[in-house]
Amino acid sequence: MSQPVYHRVVVKISGEYLAGDQSFGIHQPTIDRVATDLIEAQHRGVEVAVVVGGGNIFRGVEVSSRGVSRPTGDTMGMLATVMNCLALEAAIERRGVSARTLSSMVMPQVCELFTRATAHRYLSERRIVLLGGGTGNPYFTTDTTAVLRAAEIGAQAVLKATNVDGVYSADPKKDPTARRFDRLTHSQALEGGYKVMDATAFALARDTSLPIIVFSIAEPGSVGAILSGGGRGTIVAG
Numbered sequence: 001m002s003q004p005v006y007h008r009v010v011v012k013i014s015g016e017y018l019a020g021d022q023s024f025g026i027h028q029p030t031i032d033r034v035a036t037d038l039i040e041a042q043h044r045g046v047e048v049a050v051v052v053g054g055g056n057i058f059r060g061v062e063v064s065s066r067g068v069s070r071p072t073g074d075t076m077g078m079l080a081t082v083m084n085c086l087a088l089e090a091a092i093e094r095r096g097v098s099a100r101t102l103s104s105m106v107m108p109q110v111c112e113l114f115t116r117a118t119a120h121r122y123l124s125e126r127r128i129v130l131l132g133g134g135t136g137n138p139y140f141t142t143d144t145t146a147v148l149r150a151a152e153i154g155a156q157a158v159l160k161a162t163n164v165d166g167v168y169s170a171d172p173k174k175d176p177t178a179r180r181f182d183r184l185t186h187s188q189a190l191e192g193g194y195k196v197m198d199a200t201a202f203a204l205a206r207d208t209s210l211p212i213i214v215f216s217i218a219e220p221g222s223v224g225a226i227l228s229g230g231g232r233g234t235i236v237a238g
């Protein structure tokens with residue numbers, strides 16, 4: 001096993017991925033597999049924080065046309081991310097590894113509030129830290145949260161787990177001529193308008209000089225492979 005190239009990372013897992021082949025909710029075998037991958041990455045000596053999305057349960061924008069205001073809908077979406085964190089925390093702990101959920105919103109009966117100090121402490125205690133509640137603000141996404149938290153806690157990279165093995169010029173599932181990029185600058189990613197991450201996330205990564213690695217988590221062990229500088233993905237940096 002080659003040495004990891006990063007000391008601390010933020011892994012972004014979309015809620016949609018956690019639904020597996022279902023259209024809604026949590027697919028337990030998928031969450032168990034993700035837990036195993038994260039543990040394997042941590043066993044390589046890397047401090048692992050995870051930002052979890054909520055799209056498998058709720059997206060604020062979907063209800064804003066149905067009489068629920070966008071900020072309220074987004075709050076519902078942020079609550080969904082906490083539910084996913086709790087499911088992932090349980091799956092990690094069932095495997096004998098300590099995990100802690102930290103939320104951007106105050107919910108003392110559920111989990112601790114995210115602060116940089118708490119995240120630092122748990123990561124240095126070799127716990128996997130799950131970051132729920134997005135940024136705590138409406139109109140943002142968990143992709144932006146991943147970059148924000150990575151910058152705050154001094155992570156060296158954001159690992160954006162997707163269903164495809166990198167950034168493409170178009171959706172490779174719909175367009176056979178779609179081109180895959182090995183490497184892009186943040187500005188190229190922004191100018192290209194590639195759908196893999198939102199513009200706010202790319203812009204913040206550019207401002208904070210944070211590399212983003214877009215990779216497919218479909219293959220077991222892919223997080224570890226990326227951490228060792230191998231694996232297949234697109235590096236957005238520089």
Ligand code: UDP
Pocket residue numbers: 013014015016052053054055056058059060061073074075076077078081133134135136137138139140141142143145
């Ligand atoms: N959300 C939000 N602010 C944030 C992060 C998320 O309002 O900082 C809400 C928003 O409604 C979003 C939902 O939470 O649709 C779920 O997050 P996201 O869509 O990023 O999840 P993913 O696509 O990764 O499953």
